[in-house]
Amino acid sequence: MNYRPRGARGGPRALRGLRRARALLATTALVLPATALVAQTASITPLPPPAGSTNGTSGQAVSADGSVVVGYVQGNDHRAFRWTATDGSVDLGTLGGVSATASGVSADGLIVVGRSQTNLVAPDGQIPGHAFRWTAGTGMVDLGTLGGTHSSANAISANGGVIVGDAQTSTSTRAFRWTSAGMVNLGTIGNKGGFSAAYGVNGDGSVVVGESENGTRPHAFRWTQSGGMVDLGVLVTSSLDSSRANAVSGDGLVVAGQSSIGNTSQSHAFRWTAATGMVDLGTIAGRNSQAYVANAVNATGSIIVGTSFAAFGSGDTTSLAFRWTEATGLRDFNVLMHD
Numbered sequence: 001m002n003y004r005p006r007g008a009r010g011g012p013r014a015l016r017g018l019r020r021a022r023a024l025l026a027t028t029a030l031v032l033p034a035t036a037l038v039a040q041t042a043s044i045t046p047l048p049p050p051a052g053s054t055n056g057t058s059g060q061a062v063s064a065d066g067s068v069v070v071g072y073v074q075g076n077d078h079r080a081f082r083w084t085a086t087d088g089s090v091d092l093g094t095l096g097g098v099s100a101t102a103s104g105v106s107a108d109g110l111i112v113v114g115r116s117q118t119n120l121v122a123p124d125g126q127i128p129g130h131a132f133r134w135t136a137g138t139g140m141v142d143l144g145t146l147g148g149t150h151s152s153a154n155a156i157s158a159n160g161g162v163i164v165g166d167a168q169t170s171t172s173t174r175a176f177r178w179t180s181a182g183m184v185n186l187g188t189i190g191n192k193g194g195f196s197a198a199y200g201v202n203g204d205g206s207v208v209v210g211e212s213e214n215g216t217r218p219h220a221f222r223w224t225q226s227g228g229m230v231d232l233g234v235l236v237t238s239s240l241d242s243s244r245a246n247a248v249s250g251d252g253l254v255v256a257g258q259s260s261i262g263n264t265s266q267s268h269a270f271r272w273t274a275a276t277g278m279v280d281l282g283t284i285a286g287r288n289s290q291a292y293v294a295n296a297v298n299a300t301g302s303i304i305v306g307t308s309f310a311a312f313g314s315g316d317t318t319s320l321a322f323r324w325t326e327a328t329g330l331r332d333f334n335v336l337m338h339d
Contacts, residue, residue: 001267007078007240008106015053017164017327021093024240025323029099029302030073038261039254039303042292043268045061047059047069047071047083047089047146048088048089049073049079049081049089050073050079050081050088050089050090050091051088053071053075053079053091054151055073055074055075055159056073056074057071057072057073057074057081057089058071058072058073058074058293059071059080060072060102060103060104060114061102061103061104061105061266062105063105063106063107063108063110064107064109064158066076066084066193066286067085067108067109068082068084068104068105068109069082070082070083070102070104070105070114070198071083071101071102071111071130071198072100072101072102073261074093074113075173077098077099078091078099078101079091079094079100080092080093080094080100080101080102080112080116080134082105082109082112082134083100084109085296088106089106089233092112092134092139092140093139093140094116094117094121094140095116095117095118095119095130095132095140095142096117096118096119097116097117097118097119097127098112098117099115099116099117099129100114100115100117100132100140101115101116102112102114102134103115103152103153103155104153104154104155104156104274104293105156105157106156106157106158106160107158107159107160107203107252107284107311108160110135110136111133111134111135111156111160112133112134112135112161113132113133113134113153113154113155113163113165113335114131114132114134114152114153115129115131115151115152115165116129116130116132116140116142117129117318118130118307120149122149122150124147126149126178128149128150129150129151129152130142130143130144130145130150130151131143131144131145131152131163131165131167132152132153133153133163133178134156135298138171142165142193143163143183144182144183144229145167145168145169145179145183146167146168146169146174146176146183146185147168147169147170148167148168148169148170148173149168150164150167150168150173151165151167151176151183152166152167153165153178154166154197154198154200154210155198155199155200155201156200156201157201157202157203157204157205158202158203158204158250159203159205160205161180161204161205162177162178162179162201162204162205163179163180163201164176164177164178164198164199164201164208164210165178165179165197165198166196166197166198166298167183167185167212169185171307172193172194173195173209174186174188174195175187175195175196175197175198175208175212175221176198177198177201177205177208177223179205181262184293186198186208186223186227186229187228188211188212188213188214188229188270189212189214189215189219189230190214190215190219190229190231192213192215193213193215194212194213194215195212195213195218196211196212196213196221196229197200197210197212198210198261199211199245199246199247200245200246200247200248200280201248201254202248202249202250202251202253203229203250203251203252203299204223206224206252207222207223207224207248207252208222208223208224208304209222209241209245209246209247209248209255209257210223210244210245211225211243211244212229212231212243212328214231216242216243217240217242218233218242219231219233219234219241219242219243220228220232220233220234220243220244220245220255220259220270220272220278221245222248222256222272224243224252224304230257231293232245232277232278233277233278234260234278235259235260235261235268235270235280236259236261236262237277238258238260238262238263239263240263241259241260241262241263242259242260243257243259243260243270243278244257244258244259246258246263246273246293246294246295247294247295247296247297248297249299249300249301250298250299250300251299251300251301252272253273254271254273254297254300254301255271255272255273255297256269256270256271256272256295256296256297256306257269257270257272257293257296258270258291258292258293258294258306259278259280265290265312266289266290266291266311267284267290267291267292267293268280268281269292269294269304269306269322269324269330270279270294271294271297271301271304271305271324273301281294281324281329281330282329283308283330284308284320284330284331284332287308287320288310288311288314288316289308289309289310289311290309290310290311290312291308291309292306292308292309292322292330293306293307293308293309294306294324295307302325303323303324304324304325305321305322305323305324305333306321306322306324307319307320307321307322308320308321308322308332309339320332320333320334321333321334323336
């Protein structure tokens with residue numbers, strides 16, 4: 001049976017997969033210095049698939065200097081790749097199955113993380129996917145689970161020492177933090193049970209962000225060893241509210257993600273600090289958007305990039321990359337490149 005990347009999952013947490021949808025464009029915007037946006041002609045370099053494949057590619061993460069890009073080859077059976085200008089796109093293999101996706105890379109580009117199909121068969125007959133860590137020396141290494149059948153590595157710290165993601169226990173799915181000592185269950189907000197998943201980690205691995213059920217609703221969280229998992233709240237409180245943290249600054253002080261707006265189906269991107277709480281990043285003027293999703297934040301927390309998805313039923317099928325700073329607010333990246 002076919003294996004699908006974690007971003008393709010559906011269900012009640014429909015916003016969970018939005019982060020991946022335009023990750024390469026968003027990360028490219030992040031690594032460009034501000035001067036490059038006006039002083040140079042913007043260009044996009046296609047990333048061809050590994051040799052032997054004719055399918056398209058989806059970039060998911062980039063190294064600190066932009067020289068290494070990781071992602072997956074699209075198709076019925078995805079393949080994780082690592083791209084450099086010298087070697088092109090290199091297939092990273094699998095954990096015994098036929099499919100794999102790469103979702104994160106260390107700052108130096110030497111460690112890749114993601115999820116791969118295994119050669120195991122779960123009790124329900126499904127072929128499980130497991131989180132992996134890849135280096136040129138070790139190849140793809142299985143990080144295991146929290147006692148269940150599935151796991152996914154969603155991000156890695158800049159120094160490469162900490163990997164975060166989500167893994168099944170015997171009863172639920174929980175956020176994890178992995179180090180060389182193994183995989184640790186981060187629990188849920190207030191330890192009230194239910195689902196949790198980690199999507200971002202700061203530079204030294206001391207701060208983890210993601211989403212967790214808080215007893216009733218999924219909310220964004222920020223985790224530290226001393227403070228545990230802290231609920232970051234929502235932009236507008238309602239009976240159907242939800243939020244999710246996708247990224248955190250290098251120092252761990254700024255968190256970015258998306259939050260629902262009351263009892264509507266819309267969501268806005270947010271920036272959170274301990275001093276300000278959750279702040280709405282606003283909208284693009286004239287844009288009829290269903291959701292604004294903050295995908296990434298720079299090391300200092302001063303620049304946030306993400307995606308604006310067109311409103312349902314609007315007839316508009318476009319998705320726009322955006323860039324936010326305190327000085328300019330939220331701006332369409334296409335317009336920004338031509339200013």
